[in-house]
Amino acid sequence: MKYLTEFRNGEIARTIAREIHQVTTQPWKIMEVCGGQTHSIIKNGIDQMLPAGIEMVHGPGCPVCVTPLELIDKALAIAERPGVIFCSFGDMLRVPGTDSDLFQVKGGGGDVRVVYSPLDAVELAVKNPDKQVVFFGVGFETTAPANAMSVHLAKRRGLTNFSVLVSHVLVPPAIAAIMSSPGNQVQGFLAAGHVCSVMGYWEYPPIAEKFHVPIVVTGFEPLDLLDGIRRTVIQLEAGQHEVENAYGRVVTFDGNRPARKLLSEVFEVTDRAWRGIGVIPKSGWRLNADHREFDAELRFEITGIHTQESPLCHSGDVLRGAIKPAQCPAFGKECTPRHPLGATMVSSEGACAAYYNYGRFLSAEQLAGAGKAMSEAAHA
Amino acid sequence: MCLAIPGKVEAISSDGLIRMGRVNFGGVVKNVCLDYVPEVEVGDYTIVHVGFALSKIDEATAQQTLADFRAMGVLDEELASEEEAFARAAQRPQSNCPDGSCEN
Numbered sequence: 001m002k003y004l005t006e007f008r009n010g011e012i013a014r015t016i017a018r019e020i021h022q023v024t025t026q027p028w029k030i031m032e033v034c035g036g037q038t039h040s041i042i043k044n045g046i047d048q049m050l051p052a053g054i055e056m057v058h059g060p061g062c063p064v065c066v067t068p069l070e071l072i073d074k075a076l077a078i079a080e081r082p083g084v085i086f087c088s089f090g091d092m093l094r095v096p097g098t099d100s101d102l103f104q105v106k107g108g109g110g111d112v113r114v115v116y117s118p119l120d121a122v123e124l125a126v127k128n129p130d131k132q133v134v135f136f137g138v139g140f141e142t143t144a145p146a147n148a149m150s151v152h153l154a155k156r157r158g159l160t161n162f163s164v165l166v167s168h169v170l171v172p173p174a175i176a177a178i179m180s181s182p183g184n185q186v187q188g189f190l191a192a193g194h195v196c197s198v199m200g201y202w203e204y205p206p207i208a209e210k211f212h213v214p215i216v217v218t219g220f221e222p223l224d225l226l227d228g229i230r231r232t233v234i235q236l237e238a239g240q241h242e243v244e245n246a247y248g249r250v251v252t253f254d255g256n257r258p259a260r261k262l263l264s265e266v267f268e269v270t271d272r273a274w275r276g277i278g279v280i281p282k283s284g285w286r287l288n289a290d291h292r293e294f295d296a297e298l299r300f301e302i303t304g305i306h307t308q309e310s311p312l313c314h315s316g317d318v319l320r321g322a323i324k325p326a327q328c329p330a331f332g333k334e335c336t337p338r339h340p341l342g343a344t345m346v347s348s349e350g351a352c353a354a355y356y357n358y359g360r361f362l363s364a365e366q367l368a369g370a371g372k373a374m375s376e377a378a379h380a
Numbered sequence: 381m382c383l384a385i386p387g388k389v390e391a392i393s394s395d396g397l398i399r400m401g402r403v404n405f406g407g408v409v410k411n412v413c414l415d416y417v418p419e420v421e422v423g424d425y426t427i428v429h430v431g432f433a434l435s436k437i438d439e440a441t442a443q444q445t446l447a448d449f450r451a452m453g454v455l456d457e458e459l460a461s462e463e464e465a466f467a468r469a470a471q472r473p474q475s476n477c478p479d480g481s482c483e484n
Contacts, residue, residue: 258415
């Protein structure tokens with residue numbers, strides 16, 4: 001049964017890839033803005049199935065990677081404090097601050113806990129009234145409903161020992177910023193499927209209209225990605241710039257209404273600094289005035305941090321899609337998953353980690369050459 | 381990661397403040413908040429991100445997606461327990477590669 005499913009998937013994948021090859025008459029650059037999609041594309045070799053002219057540009061889809069180094073250093077400083085229980089998701093443990101990471105802080109005696117859900121952190125606060133429990137709330141819109149509910153619950157329970165270090169970033173402003181940046185070459189976007197399961201996709205038509213760019217809501221599985229790319233290419237070839245939903249089994253236009261309602265009650269939009277990119281206006285969420293008492297940055301006044309980015313690290317260029325990880329001079333040399341220089345190599349959603357782990361040491365020219373050979377075979 | 385994982389709701393309870401479900405993700409069971417999917421009942425399938433159900437889905441979609449995510453090797457990381465997460469971080473100093481292929 002499993003074999004039949006995989007066989008069937010392989011057949012469908014080849015059919016979609018063949019169709020993409022047949023409709024493509026000129027080069028196109030398409031960006032995905034979701035670390036999960038980046039990894040799926042690289043791991044499943046989706047980009048290698050595409051015609052030579054179609055280039056997948058990896059956008060800043062890794063919320064950990066775009067969290068400013070200063071905030072990570074603040075997190076580490078809070079985690080080191082006695083009387084604090086610092087909670088985060090597992091993928092934050094090895095993200096490097098200037099000097100250390102959460103795993104090392106734990107080794108040095110800090111009380112660092114990995115949680116599956118921010119509700120687990122709320123429970124820890126209830127069970128440890130003599131401690132300050134801090135949750136590191138990093139993520140896109142997909143994670144925000146969980147954090148909103150946690151703060152909402154903490155407020156309803158009257159907890160005074162729970163707070164959240166918030167690093168929420170939003171996808172649509174990032175897409176607009178990329179399209180507005182000088183020298184931008186991106187011509188189409190895959191919108192992140194699970195972000196859209198929360199927010200819907202009503203935010204995209206104005207962006208598609210303003211920048212004349214097709215945007216296709218896409219999932220994460222190989223067939224979903226191929227389908228999303230196929231629809232984007234068909235639009236580009238036809239000179240269209242519509243918003244399409246290729247992930248209808250999960251995503252609706254309005255998204256999840258109860259989640260959006262609570263988000264609007266707990267968070268407010270703010271300008272945010274994206275590491276390696278700079279400040280993008282109105283691109284993040286922070287706790288609003290009614291809930292600011294739960295903001296860990298305000299509760300813990302951290303001073304004396306000396307943040308230092310590695311001069312060798314080109315994470316910013318990778319996050320903007322300006323270079324591929326393999327084009328970074330430090331890739332595979334000074335910077336590997338074992339000795340990472342920046343978050344894009346450490347984070348499980350980072351493009352550099354994806355490239356390294358799935359063997360993408362080929363240069364852009366070599367990749368283009370491989371794609372060209374496939375294209376010729378497809379049309380033969 | 382930003383992935384929401386499909387699971388089957390096996391039981392539902394409420395303490396007056398929050399509606400929680402016991403959800404089975406192809407063998408791994410977690411407690412999940414169902415407040416964002418009031419239409420989901422026992423026996424239904426839903427996609428879950430960091431302990432919160434976000435959308436109801438049909439069974440065929442759930443099974444296919446679970447199989448795809450398992451094949452992609454993302455289930456282990458998404459559903460890891462605290463011990464597993466620390467063990468993962470300990471085994472590979474200064475490394476966080478999701479599929480263990482970095483042998484440096």
